[in-house]
Amino acid sequence: MEKPFFKNLIKIEPYTAGEQPKGGDIIKLNANENPYPPSPAVQEAISGFDAEQLRLYPPMDAAPLRQAVADFYGVDRSCVFAGNGSDDVLAAAFRAFFNSDKPLLYPDITYSFYPVWCDLLRIPYETIPVDEGFNVRVEDYCRENGGIVLPNPNAPTTIGLGLDRIEYLISSNRESVVIIDEAYADFSGVSCVPLIKKYDNLVVTQTFSKSRSLAGMRVAAAIADPYLISCLDAVKDSYNSYPMDAVAIRAGAAAIADREYFEQTCRRVIATRERTAKRLRELGFILPDSSANFLFATHPGHSAEKIFTYLRERGIYIRYFRKPRIDNYLRITIGTDEQMDRLIEELERLLGR
Amino acid sequence: MEKPFFKNLIKIEPYTAGEQPKGGDIIKLNANENPYPPSPAVQEAISGFDAEQLRLYPPMDAAPLRQAVADFYGVDRSCVFAGNGSDDVLAAAFRAFFNSDKPLLYPDITYSFYPVWCDLLRIPYETIPVDEGFNVRVEDYCRENGGIVLPNPNAPTTIGLGLDRIEYLISSNRESVVIIDEAYADFSGVSCVPLIKKYDNLVVTQTFSKSRSLAGMRVAAAIADPYLISCLDAVKDSYNSYPMDAVAIRAGAAAIADREYFEQTCRRVIATRERTAKRLRELGFILPDSSANFLFATHPGHSAEKIFTYLRERGIYIRYFRKPRIDNYLRITIGTDEQMDRLIEELERLLGR
Numbered sequence: 283m284e285k286p287f288f289k290n291l292i293k294i295e296p297y298t299a300g301e302q303p304k305g306g307d308i309i310k311l312n313a314n315e316n317p318y319p320p321s322p323a324v325q326e327a328i329s330g331f332d333a334e335q336l337r338l339y340p341p342m343d344a345a346p347l348r349q350a351v352a353d354f355y356g357v358d359r360s361c362v363f364a365g366n367g368s369d370d371v372l373a374a375a376f377r378a379f380f381n382s383d384k385p386l387l388y389p390d391i392t393y394s395f396y397p398v399w400c401d402l403l404r405i406p407y408e409t410i411p412v413d414e415g416f417n418v419r420v421e422d423y424c425r426e427n428g429g430i431v432l433p434n435p436n437a438p439t440t441i442g443l444g445l446d447r448i449e450y451l452i453s454s455n456r457e458s459v460v461i462i463d464e465a466y467a468d469f470s471g472v473s474c475v476p477l478i479k480k481y482d483n484l485v486v487t488q489t490f491s492k493s494r495s496l497a498g499m500r501v502a503a504a505i506a507d508p509y510l511i512s513c514l515d516a517v518k519d520s521y522n523s524y525p526m527d528a529v530a531i532r533a534g535a536a537a538i539a540d541r542e543y544f545e546q547t548c549r550r551v552i553a554t555r556e557r558t559a560k561r562l563r564e565l566g567f568i569l570p571d572s573s574a575n576f577l578f579a580t581h582p583g584h585s586a587e588k589i590f591t592y593l594r595e596r597g598i599y600i601r602y603f604r605k606p607r608i609d610n611y612l613r614i615t616i617g618t619d620e621q622m623d624r625l626i627e628e629l630e631r632l633l634g635r
Numbered sequence: 636m637e638k639p640f641f642k643n644l645i646k647i648e649p650y651t652a653g654e655q656p657k658g659g660d661i662i663k664l665n666a667n668e669n670p671y672p673p674s675p676a677v678q679e680a681i682s683g684f685d686a687e688q689l690r691l692y693p694p695m696d697a698a699p700l701r702q703a704v705a706d707f708y709g710v711d712r713s714c715v716f717a718g719n720g721s722d723d724v725l726a727a728a729f730r731a732f733f734n735s736d737k738p739l740l741y742p743d744i745t746y747s748f749y750p751v752w753c754d755l756l757r758i759p760y761e762t763i764p765v766d767e768g769f770n771v772r773v774e775d776y777c778r779e780n781g782g783i784v785l786p787n788p789n790a791p792t793t794i795g796l797g798l799d800r801i802e803y804l805i806s807s808n809r810e811s812v813v814i815i816d817e818a819y820a821d822f823s824g825v826s827c828v829p830l831i832k833k834y835d836n837l838v839v840t841q842t843f844s845k846s847r848s849l850a851g852m853r854v855a856a857a858i859a860d861p862y863l864i865s866c867l868d869a870v871k872d873s874y875n876s877y878p879m880d881a882v883a884i885r886a887g888a889a890a891i892a893d894r895e896y897f898e899q900t901c902r903r904v905i906a907t908r909e910r911t912a913k914r915l916r917e918l919g920f921i922l923p924d925s926s927a928n929f930l931f932a933t934h935p936g937h938s939a940e941k942i943f944t945y946l947r948e949r950g951i952y953i954r955y956f957r958k959p960r961i962d963n964y965l966r967i968t969i970g971t972d973e974q975m976d977r978l979i980e981e982l983e984r985l986l987g988r
Binding site for chain 1: 642648670690733852874882
């Protein structure tokens with residue numbers, strides 16, 4: 283009983299979201315969220331917000347937020363774009379920068395939204411296999427392409443590349459725009475933002491959802507040469523001129539201005555990550571050194587899917603991907619020390635120690 | 636000195652925004668904003684918001700907001716989509732529904748974002764001239780097309796169509812999706828939302844930016860048959876899964892739940908509109924009866940551009956479009972009675988009364 287107008291509707295495979303469990307007792311280690319609240323300055327910014335000003339449109343360029351990001355990184359405000367979460371910024375960047383018949387290149391194992399944007403925006407692409415240890419070999423990207431996008435550290439593998447490797451990649455591809463997606467970079471301490479002054483084909487994206495505990499507020503930024511930023515603005519202004527509301531602009535600016543809280547929170551997450559990685563290895567898990575706020579682990583003696591289900595039944599939600607090459611791996615977000623203790627206890631029980 | 640990667644950058648004419656004057660003394664009648672603050676329930680929702688929950692992703696489907704919209708209109712929640720302002724919702728709808736080789740139809744004088752989305756999303760389109768009185772003749776839309784989008788009331792003309800005309804348009808185009816953009820419908824009292832139960836090819840879009848005084852919060856909705864809503868969700872989930880932040884969801888739900896405040900605010904704006912229209916006509920202006928929160932006026936003896944400039948120099952910002960057919964018209968947002976008195980005073984001075 284196909285309706286006549288169905289022929290004009292979009293044909294697209296909707297993205298399937300991770301589980302959002304409700305209920306107080308769940309330990310949620312499945313969305314790479316931060317276990318700690320945002321800076322107290324965020325609560326102040328929200329509580330003190332005068333709702334009367336909401337009758338007016340927000341600043342179209344989210345200027346107070348862009349300025350705060352510029353101040354944090356020591357760049358000019360004209361080098362900063364802001365958007366409604368990393369996905370909004372990356373989608374605009376794909377539309378702005380990848381208009382070529384040649385393929386966009388990215389790793390075969392990486393953020394699963396990249397192929398979705400390519401399909402939606404009709405961008406040709408080619409995936410480049412990571413090696414057997416899940417490492418990205420930047421030499422493999424020195425070939426004809428219409429653009430490159432690479433998360434550093436990569437997800438879900440947790441493996442980060444050093445700045446010299448990233449610079450090699452960018453300098454070898456001066457005919458393309460190279461996007462380095464630094465969603466998790468604050469947990470490695472390696473950022474290529476300083477390279478934007480040297481390479482005008484580099485775009486660095488950052489999110490406030492992970493290291494700044496603002497997943498619920500939808501705030502992200504891109505940092506690049508002003509000309510590339512103007513292209514991002516042109517796409518924004520042709521799609522939705524005001525993606526960021528006045529409260530999010532204020533809250534985001536407050537979050538990034540509190541450098542001390544941010545550094546302290548990152549240190550806590552990193553300490554818990556190292557402690558958890560050590561204990562997982564003692565239980566027989568194999569995992570790369572993580573540069574992110576999550577771990578990517580496999581166990582030679584136990585199926586990842588079974589461990590995933592076992593933990594889920596006990597109220598601990600982690601992530602399992604039924605995908606080629608990684609279907610025996612688990613992605614485990616770093617929670618608080620107490621949450622990770624509970625995880626380890628359950629795993630000890632399962633693995634019979 | 637064209638850089639090699641420039642060839643892959645998007646070529647697009649960036650949208651030029653209206654002026655956002657700063658300074659306390661400006662009377663801002665140029666963006667169709669509401670002169671009154673949002674419902675007190677919005678301030679409560681924001682002030683009482685617990686920032687700690689921002690560390691988690693917001694509900695992907697903005698469920699509390701969709702439910703509040705469904706309650707307001709007496710439809711099922713599955714008939715409601717929510718987005719980051721009307722532009723976000725309309726852009727998703729264009730992508731979801733207008734995938735045809737046949738042209739999308741809309742009036743030659745209408746919301747200026749429609750051609751921008753068509754260019755961005757590569758949608759063929761044809762504009763249908765309004766008549767010499769700026770009226771939309773729905774009969775002109777009974778021709779082969781890939782979809783139809785029509786604001787009711789239309790902008791910037793302020794002219795609304797009755798429900799019978801809208802139903803004629805929808806029922807004559809059952810092979811296409813018809814979007815009725817009701818950004819200003821709350822100021823006319825005519826909404827075709829009840830028709831969604833009868834016509835599964837109808838999509839009604841609504842914004843919270845005008846009648847609910849939430850331009851700064853970026854909240855909008857679409858109401859349609861659940862199948863069309865699922866197409867909008869597929870587009871959203873392929874572009875940016877979480878366009879609405881947790882605070883905006885809460886504030887939007889609070890705003891739409893306060894029906895009494897909403898009705899009272901609309902009544903005040905309408906009363907000021909009628910009073911202002913009468914006085915403009917006394918000054919010799921010609922203007923259609925407005926169904927919106929703004930007026931569209933021309934003066935036989937004075938150039939619109941000169942009046943625009945004159946008012947601007949006196950701190951009163953209205954809107955002037957240098958566009959075919961309407962380049963001797965002014966768009967004037969309805970402010971408070973006091974603001975409109977100031978406007979009339981300045982016009983009396985200019986027109987020598």
